[in-house]
Amino acid sequence: MATLNDYLLASGLLFAIGLAGVVMRRNIIIVFMCLELMLSAANLSLVAFSRFNTVNGLPDYNGQMLVFFVITVAAAEVAVGLAIIVALYRSRQTIHTDELTSLKG
Amino acid sequence: MPSYLFWLFTTIMLIGGTAVVAFRNPVSSALSVVTCFVGLAGLFIGLSAFFVGVIQILVYTGAVMVLFLFIIMLLDLKNEEHRANRIAPIAAGIALSLAFVVQLLGVLSKTVDKAAPALDKTALANSAGNFQAGSKIATTLGEGKLPDVHLIGHTLFTEYNFALQILGVLLLVATVGVVSLSKRQAE
Numbered sequence: 589m590a591t592l593n594d595y596l597l598a599s600g601l602l603f604a605i606g607l608a609g610v611v612m613r614r615n616i617i618i619v620f621m622c623l624e625l626m627l628s629a630a631n632l633s634l635v636a637f638s639r640f641n642t643v644n645g646l647p648d649y650n651g652q653m654l655v656f657f658v659i660t661v662a663a664a665e666v667a668v669g670l671a672i673i674v675a676l677y678r679s680r681q682t683i684h685t686d687e688l689t690s691l692k693g
Numbered sequence: 694m695p696s697y698l699f700w701l702f703t704t705i706m707l708i709g710g711t712a713v714v715a716f717r718n719p720v721s722s723a724l725s726v727v728t729c730f731v732g733l734a735g736l737f738i739g740l741s742a743f744f745v746g747v748i749q750i751l752v753y754t755g756a757v758m759v760l761f762l763f764i765i766m767l768l769d770l771k772n773e774e775h776r777a778n779r780i781a782p783i784a785a786g787i788a789l790s791l792a793f794v795v796q797l798l799g800v801l802s803k804t805v806d807k808a809a810p811a812l813d814k815t816a817l818a819n820s821a822g823n824f825q826a827g828s829k830i831a832t833t834l835g836e837g838k839l840p841d842v843h844l845i846g847h848t849l850f851t852e853y854n855f856a857l858q859i860l861g862v863l864l865l866v867a868t869v870g871v872v873s874l875s876k877r878q879a880e
Contacts, residue, residue, distance in 0.1 A: 591807060604793045606710065607790055612786035621713060635742045642812075645817065646812075646839075649845060670761070674875060
């Protein structure tokens with residue numbers, strides 16, 4: 589049986605991969621996908637805590653509620669973010685972060 | 694969940710995640726995210742969070758990633774592939790992740806480990822008394838099964854009712870915002 593620390597380690601590794609992607613990649617859409625990976629890693633640790641801390645013999649459903657809300661907010665965030673990316677591409681013809689330098693001093 | 698299944702799903706998840714960062718083609722990256730989320734949903738179901746696992750597949754892989762793929766193909770990003778890698782961001786990303794993982798291992802080696810509490814028939818049948826007698830939740834628990842979706846609905850509509858209403862407003866605002874953002878601006 590996998591213990592709590594195994595789940596937390598898996599969640600942390602996924603978070604680290606997402607973080608590396610956000611820093612490394614120069615394509616805004618891929619950076620955005622890596623943000624989703626980080627959110628999902630947080631969800632995994634929340635579900636693990638919910639399962640490993642029982643309340644009256646049942647999993648603690650407050651943790652899964654937070655996961656539910658995070659997924660909903662993430663879906664809204666993806667819709668708005670992709671709309672912004674489309675608007676950006678229309679005005680600049682690029683989504684490569686190295687070429688979006690109009691705010692550089 | 695048996696150990697070998699846990700490691701199988703974790704490996705699928707981490708390989709998918711690594712492929713997202715490694716692939717140059719955005720479409721390959723998006724499909725790797727789908728792979729990663731399938732592994733993650735397997736882990737959720739292994740943690741007996743059946744509803745969250747199904748939602749992960751339906752909402753994330755079914756809706757969100759299809760939206761990503763649609764936008765990638767709409768913007769026709771094939772020309773993004775032929776670019777030289779810059780060394781500074783890659784070094785920074787690897788260093789940050791390694792620092793994070795080292796810290797994580799340090800913390801996890803110091804914390805007390807915990808095995809999963811049993812969710813067997815007797816434990817579930819004992820918890821049936823906390824719910825209204827004759828209700829669906831109580832009868833299913835009495836049979837020794839976990840009524841995951843009913844319990845989530847029960848929690849959502851009793852303890853989290855106000856938050857749920859706020860969430861509805863948020864989704865409405867997001868929809869209106871996306872429509873107004875996507876409209877072509879009048880010249």
